[in-house]
Amino acid sequence: MKQKLSIIKIGGNVIENEVELNKFLDSFSAMQGSKILVHGGGKLATQIAEKLGIESKLVGGRRITDEEGLKVITMVYGGLANKNIVAQLQARGTNAIGLSGADGNTIRAVKRPVREIDYGFAGDVEEVNAGAIDKLLQADFVPVFCAITHNKEGQLLNTNADTIASEVAIGMSSNYDTTLYYCFEKKGVLMDISDETSVVKHLEPGNYQELLKQKIIADGMLPKLENCFHALNKNVGKVCIGDLDMLNPKATLFTTITL
Ligand SMILES: Nc1ncnc2c1ncn2[C@@H]1O[C@H](COP(=O)(O)OP(=O)(O)O)[C@@H](O)[C@H]1O
Numbered sequence: 669m670k671q672k673l674s675i676i677k678i679g680g681n682v683i684e685n686e687v688e689l690n691k692f693l694d695s696f697s698a699m700q701g702s703k704i705l706v707h708g709g710g711k712l713a714t715q716i717a718e719k720l721g722i723e724s725k726l727v728g729g730r731r732i733t734d735e736e737g738l739k740v741i742t743m744v745y746g747g748l749a750n751k752n753i754v755a756q757l758q759a760r761g762t763n764a765i766g767l768s769g770a771d772g773n774t775i776r777a778v779k780r781p782v783r784e785i786d787y788g789f790a791g792d793v794e795e796v797n798a799g800a801i802d803k804l805l806q807a808d809f810v811p812v813f814c815a816i817t818h819n820k821e822g823q824l825l826n827t828n829a830d831t832i833a834s835e836v837a838i839g840m841s842s843n844y845d846t847t848l849y850y851c852f853e854k855k856g857v858l859m860d861i862s863d864e865t866s867v868v869k870h871l872e873p874g875n876y877q878e879l880l881k882q883k884i885i886a887d888g889m890l891p892k893l894e895n896c897f898h899a900l901n902k903n904v905g906k907v908c909i910g911d912l913d914m915l916n917p918k919a920t921l922f923t924t925i926t927l
């Protein structure tokens with residue numbers, strides 16, 4: 669039987685809020701078994717870019733990343749956000765190791781081809797180096813990935829953190845029984861965005877199509893769910909979406925996605 673591995677992604681709304689981030693890191697540290705953390709930080713990058721007089725443009729939830737923008741991304745995701753999370757995990761006795769996709773050549777990507785829109789230095793994942801990540805897990809490190817990849821030709825690329833999480837989960841699925849958790853500020857996929865009790869507990873292709881038609885799924889939830897179904901189609905064992913409480917073994921209110 670394959671060993672269990674949890675891949676957990678946290679979004680910008682959690683990172684930005686110190687209280688929420690601390691709560692999350694407590695739960696994450698308490699999780700048993702092998703685990704990998706992937707963090708975003710889009711909101712923080714937008715705020716810091718603004719302070720530096722750099723305007724942020726997002727299309728379909730993806731950031732158009734020019735040369736100056738990439739510098740901000742590298743400093744904020746690879747530096748501030750990643751190192752802070754790693755230090756906070758170390759303080760909790762979790763032996764975290766902060767990584768971009770360039771570190772250990774763990775995630776190679778290509779610059780997104782220009783079609784209608786030029787996303788600049790935005791990357792699409794090509795290859796996850798499961799062997800390198802596995803070596804870290806075997807040495808009892810807890811990898812913490814930021815939303816940066818590289819093209820193996822010296823170019824860093826800004827890459828959506830939800831996509832990094834699903835691609836890492838897919839890559840690790842040949843050797844592990846994987847569960848992918850998307851942790852954000854709501855209880856799960858909601859029927860009514862203003863009602864936290866309206867959680868869709870089970871989402872499968874049938875009711876997913878229905879919710880898409882009714883436009884109940886919108887904004888950031890659209891690419892997130894595309895990543896979820898993509899992961900399940902590529903042998904990820906289980907995918908869940910919910911808030912910080914989801915990581916508690918006794919949690920019941922969150923969304924489980926199946927095929
Ligand atoms: N049906 C839905 N249920 C829950 N959230 C939804 C739904 N439709 C749209 N959303 C929006 O999707 C957002 C999550 O996407 P995003 O901001 O990309 O997440 P993250 O914080 O993980 O980066 C939520 O903040 C919410 O506003």
Ligand SMILES: CC(=O)N[C@@H](CCC(=O)OP(=O)(O)O)C(=O)O
Pocket residue numbers: 678679680681707708709710711713729730731741790791815826827828829830
């Ligand atoms: C290319 C691209 O869009 N990259 C994302 C990476 C960060 C991210 O995904 O952060 P959240 O999970 O907090 O949204 C961005 O710069 O916003």
